[in-house]
Amino acid sequence: MTDPVHPMATSPAVPAPAVSEAAGHPVPVTDPAPVTASATEADTAPAADPTTAAEVISSGRALLGIELGSTRIKAVLIDPAGTVLASGAHAWENRLIDGIWTYGLDEVVSGVQAAYAALAEDVRERHATELTALAGLGVSAMMHGYLAFDADGELLVPFRTWRNTTTGSASAMLSEAFGRNIPLRWSVSHLLHAVLEGEEHVARIAHLNTLAGHVHELLSGRRVLGIGDASGMFPIDAATHEYDERLLDAFAGLDAVREVPWDLRELLPRPLVAGEAAGTLTADGAALLDPTGALRPGAVMAPPEGDAGTGMVATNSVRPRTGNVSAGTSAFAMVVLESDLPTAREEIDLVATPAGDAVAMIHTNNCTGDLDQWLGLLGEAAALTGAQVDRDELFRLLFTAALDAPADADGLLVYNYLSGEHQTGVATGRPMVVRPEGVGLVLAPFLRAQLNGAFAALAAGMRVLLRDEGVVCDEMFAHGGIFTTRGVAQQVLADALGVPVAVAESAGEGGAWGMAVLAGHAVARAQGDGAALADHLAQRIFADLELTTLAPDSEGQAGYARWLDRYLAALPVERLAGELIV
Numbered sequence: 001m002t003d004p005v006h007p008m009a010t011s012p013a014v015p016a017p018a019v020s021e022a023a024g025h026p027v028p029v030t031d032p033a034p035v036t037a038s039a040t041e042a043d044t045a046p047a048a049d050p051t052t053a054a055e056v057i058s059s060g061r062a063l064l065g066i067e068l069g070s071t072r073i074k075a076v077l078i079d080p081a082g083t084v085l086a087s088g089a090h091a092w093e094n095r096l097i098d099g100i101w102t103y104g105l106d107e108v109v110s111g112v113q114a115a116y117a118a119l120a121e122d123v124r125e126r127h128a129t130e131l132t133a134l135a136g137l138g139v140s141a142m143m144h145g146y147l148a149f150d151a152d153g154e155l156l157v158p159f160r161t162w163r164n165t166t167t168g169s170a171s172a173m174l175s176e177a178f179g180r181n182i183p184l185r186w187s188v189s190h191l192l193h194a195v196l197e198g199e200e201h202v203a204r205i206a207h208l209n210t211l212a213g214h215v216h217e218l219l220s221g222r223r224v225l226g227i228g229d230a231s232g233m234f235p236i237d238a239a240t241h242e243y244d245e246r247l248l249d250a251f252a253g254l255d256a257v258r259e260v261p262w263d264l265r266e267l268l269p270r271p272l273v274a275g276e277a278a279g280t281l282t283a284d285g286a287a288l289l290d291p292t293g294a295l296r297p298g299a300v301m302a303p304p305e306g307d308a309g310t311g312m313v314a315t316n317s318v319r320p321r322t323g324n325v326s327a328g329t330s331a332f333a334m335v336v337l338e339s340d341l342p343t344a345r346e347e348i349d350l351v352a353t354p355a356g357d358a359v360a361m362i363h364t365n366n367c368t369g370d371l372d373q374w375l376g377l378l379g380e381a382a383a384l385t386g387a388q389v390d391r392d393e394l395f396r397l398l399f400t401a402a403l404d405a406p407a408d409a410d411g412l413l414v415y416n417y418l419s420g421e422h423q424t425g426v427a428t429g430r431p432m433v434v435r436p437e438g439v440g441l442v443l444a445p446f447l448r449a450q451l452n453g454a455f456a457a458l459a460a461g462m463r464v465l466l467r468d469e470g471v472v473c474d475e476m477f478a479h480g481g482i483f484t485t486r487g488v489a490q491q492v493l494a495d496a497l498g499v500p501v502a503v504a505e506s507a508g509e510g511g512a513w514g515m516a517v518l519a520g521h522a523v524a525r526a527q528g529d530g531a532a533l534a535d536h537l538a539q540r541i542f543a544d545l546e547l548t549t550l551a552p553d554s555e556g557q558a559g560y561a562r563w564l565d566r567y568l569a570a571l572p573v574e575r576l577a578g579e580l581i582v
């Protein structure tokens, strides 16, 4: 495992005050607006106290979190108590090129710059000051996938994202050799897939990374990875907080890798737990983030994390027995375990919190992508009448309309599979809407079926975790863009899982905010504060958090269960569609 390049400073460029002196606010996150480059939307968000906020920013005490999500790169600036000071975002989309879901690394850099520039503009507008220094920052991103580099740091093949489902043989071989589930999207599955396919570049691989790790390296010069993100490359040993040595040996013992000229240990970035030193923003890094040259180097950098880890932080779900759900392009539910699950079930992934504790995850490739396209279509139809509805308002109206339908959506089924769905064993994406004979197309049940479909694969996986494996979870804390409209997707999810679901004001922007909070923890650590992550969150960030919790509705839960039974029974139709519709 490598951690090369630049030496690391241990203190931020601008000294930050102790966390207890921070400019606090009663509720940590006061900005319910989507992160956006738009001045109009930023203006509508409740602002933090202008004097104090401007002072926090101009004195270099603010913390920056960046998250590269599947549809948006988000940047959030907070004070040490977690109050949102400013935000910015840049929209982007994965593309299917030569059968591979990918993003260009040039788009990664320009997208991060655009999100940062939008945030800096938001700072100017809201606080009439310039962002020139940060106490700390951190990068989070979609996890897993395949970023392979040669010895000169050149990318060897286009980024293969988590969404690709081409690694079946490799994933099966690894799951058998390791005696635990190694999902299709994990980096080691992609690596073995490239080996099994005899891909030319394999002999030239010098290191692997995740997207967050790659951006962190660009900003800090250090090749390290938060342990949560690392746990999606290769299994982690929860006791040592390192990659699992026994499984590294098992990998090296595979016939398929006998001939490769590297040892996997040398390819993987070094895992770090939250609070461990992960470098500082270099001069090159500052110039990359802010090409205007206004931003100074030196800020403490937190270990880069995956969006699962930042989701756990954003929902204060890092202690054993806590559960959380992240729902956007994909969806994943996670429960922090008291001990490793003695199971190799393919529905369940085992990952780690940013502090290194074991987590059971139910992941689905598809959640909101197809729903977005349907709602976009309805928006286009509305536009033909001359109506001008903004996207958030369109979502609010249509989500709310879904509440008028019965939970079983009158039997209307939606398979939202834009891409293959490993959770339900569907190889390739063929989005489908189907209904029984005699059932008409009516708006409310159609919309309810869309929301049911968004959570269907997740609900199927959670049946396995909660019912078959007996994992206990009293409440799920949810975040992600689908919860931006209050109370609708939240109720559908509670009905789908049969568990109360809580959301906070920050629900729509959880990941970037969670990463900024991790940066605050890293700064506190760099200043000699030894608080463990869970205590930092409980005492300094979440003490006053206001949550809204919705319990499953008995009719809603029974209706969703009926709907899901029909959905699962008809899955062979969806699989067949993949074979027949080419």
Ligand SMILES: Nc1ncnc2c1ncn2[C@@H]1O[C@H](COP(=O)(O)OP(=O)(O)O)[C@@H](O)[C@H]1O
Residues within 6 Å of the ligand: 068, 069, 070, 071, 072, 327, 328, 329, 330, 368, 369, 371, 372, 391, 392, 393, 395, 396, 399, 479, 480, 481, 482, 483, 484, 485, 508
């Ligand atoms: N106002 C809204 N109401 C409900 N859902 C919304 C709203 N705005 C966005 N969304 C949903 O949020 C999703 C994006 O969620 P996000 O967590 O940002 O995902 P990702 O990280 O995958 O880009 C969109 O695909 C959309 O379905």
Ligand SMILES: O=C(CO)[C@@H](O)[C@@H](O)COP(=O)(O)O
Residues within 6 Å of the ligand: 068, 069, 070, 071, 141, 142, 143, 144, 162, 185, 232, 306, 307, 308, 326, 328, 329, 330, 331, 332, 363, 364, 365
């Ligand atoms: O695979 C995982 C988590 O295991 C995610 O990183 C991946 O689904 C991408 O998530 P987003 O939908 O971009 O939030």
